[in-house]
Amino acid sequence: MTIFSYEAWGIPPTGFDPTHTFVRSHFVPPVVLACIRALLSIYSFTTIITCYTWLAHRTATVALKDVNIGSYTLHQSDAAIGQSFSFFTYLTFWSLGFYFLASSIHTFMYVFRGGRTWLHDGGCAWWWPKKPLQLAHSMFYSSVVSFPFLVTIVFWGTMNSGWPSGRFEQWINISVHALNSVFAVVEIILPATQPPPWTHLSVVLGVLSAYLGLAYLTRETQGFYVYEWMNPAHGKWSIVLHIAGYAGGMVVLFVMARYAIVARNVVAERMGMMRRERGGDMGEKGIRLNDGSGTWSSELIISRPVPVRSCPSHFA
Template identity: 75%
Template sequence: MRIFTYEAWGVPQSGFDPNFTFVRSHFVSPVVLACIRAVLCLYSFTTIITCYTWLAHRTATVNLKDVNIDSYTIHQGEAAIGQSFSFFTYLTFWCLGFYFFISAFHTFTYVFRRTSYLHTWLRPLQLLHTLYYTTITTFPFLVTIVFWGTMNSGWPAGRFEQWINISVHGLNSVFAIVEIVLPATDPQPWNHLSVVLLVLSVYLGLAYLTRGTQEFYVYEWMNPAHGWRSIVLHVVGYAAGMIALFVLARYMVVARNLVA
């Protein structure tokens, strides 16, 4: 069946990305695109390092809520560094940092060699890169909308909390928009949506594994004490939202190519 071919997933039989769309832009030169990606990579990792360094010596106070859960306060200290690898927010931000590192490297390579190592990789790796692009242009929007729309319980008092909220819950989507607008990439293949939803499903399992191994709920709505109906509605709502965001991101790419 054609759906199981590399071509259907964005890697043509004739050769991967023949027009070098992953390392070119309709609006800026390759060197500018490479520099922008490098700066975003630097900011992403600087944010993570600064956050972990701060938490290693101090305590952050975070006020959260949910659509059916009253406001509650959590205090994050050194233990939160390890726990952050169970939070979708931080996993997404890590992925943004590594994506911009990889894409900046390939774009700089294209600047100097008029080709990139990405185009010499094995096809499975090229496929993974196209999937990587799809995830970093969709997941950040889910993080931003869910946090500011349902979880945020007022503007924090501390400067650190204010800055980290803006970075991981706001700038993350700005970074995603940059990757939608600037590169000359083709629209994300429709079947990539299945992988996006699969990743969300796997993450749900990870979140409950965290509960079993570290004895805390990553997000309070996952606690059965609030009712299984609430959990099911959250899962269905996030899945529906993810589908809508995938469609939005895809057609933003379509619109960008039409304008260009």
Template identity: 40%
Template structure:
């Protein structure tokens, strides 16, 4: 089992220069604060949608919400940014990210979680506006909720692609994405068996099994293409920042190295240079 961890983006030691908790542009406290703000916005959006549905006697809509890929990925964004903020705050305060002390399975889960956050929102946005959107929404609340979940979600993902110092996700993460998509497909058909409806009409086999297969393979191919584009953008971001000398904004901590009192950020710069060799 230990041999698969490096393939999942969990080497030993894990994230030695705190790439998940640092930015090439923003100091750690600011990065943590912005991540927390995005998390709060996502949770506020979810809570407001639930409250609006309840006030308009649409409680069944809230109960069925977990059958939709859009909602599941939006919950994922909310929780990812919450934990990413906590990891970054811990790094800013102590010079060591909370994530670094986690068991390796949880570190692997966080690495895969990051990949879903920078991949699935673009898939949701693409499918919604290209396939599902048919006509303007009748009320402002629906406009706001759909813009938040089907447009701002991709901006949140873009934030995580462009600003942190994360490395490109390992190729094995494609397998993880495919497994998650397959699990959602199973959930959609379980929903029909238990609740009597398909979350998305293009999954209804009564409209043609070939149509369903075509949509499923189209979404799978789109996911792989999005993963490849995201990988390339992150790689280019790292290359550009290194060429421009924007190695990163580190927490300023002091510790003893060879008997000398040095700043933590200086130590991390040396470690990062050794890591790149």
């Protein structure tokens, strides 16, 4: 296995996600998982639309600071709508909306199409870039369970300068700086996904690096610093230490998210063992390893039998 192989990035030779872990759960039926994801997508996009509509007609007042920068006030109005696409907070929240939209569609397909999804079989069309899209979805998942925590910790730990008085400011702060991490926790706990491969750590760090370039491009094209710590007036070492701190924090958060998923799968397996020891019937929720075996596989717990659908070899 080389670093340039699909296997190194989470797609084994046996095929992408053979037990459909991205679209099922150890704890709830797939249809419930699909509905939860759809609701989170709706809330994400509703929040963004409401925020932009409000800013188009009013002005929000936000007080911020940083570890070495005193409190300062920002007044945001309609110009902030376009500027929001330069803020990591809003880019992350947009990403959550699109992730939950895509994942809910795949999960509903899994429920209502007998275990078939575009994510897993690509419709068997020769022109469908199946593996690249599967890889992209897997990387998308790794970012969704990592980035929101960085946003939340940085904002409430270093940037927030007091609780705002306006109801709109209070609500939008809670939505994009707190509920975003709640959404990430949902994706860590509910799906039956396997832990992200270690190679995905380079992806999230790469995205952070690309964002740093975007932030300074914003300065050159629009004339403002997205975050005040990026301003060299506060010292170049301040910029270096912020970048190193955020990169180190991202590594820690990725590792914590990864092992939280490991722990979730261990808990789910032990819960399954306890049910078996009590003689509980798993019914539709299990697949026996073979007809003569009395052992159940926790890796193959699904909500319904998945029909085998093969494609011609030249479509694979």
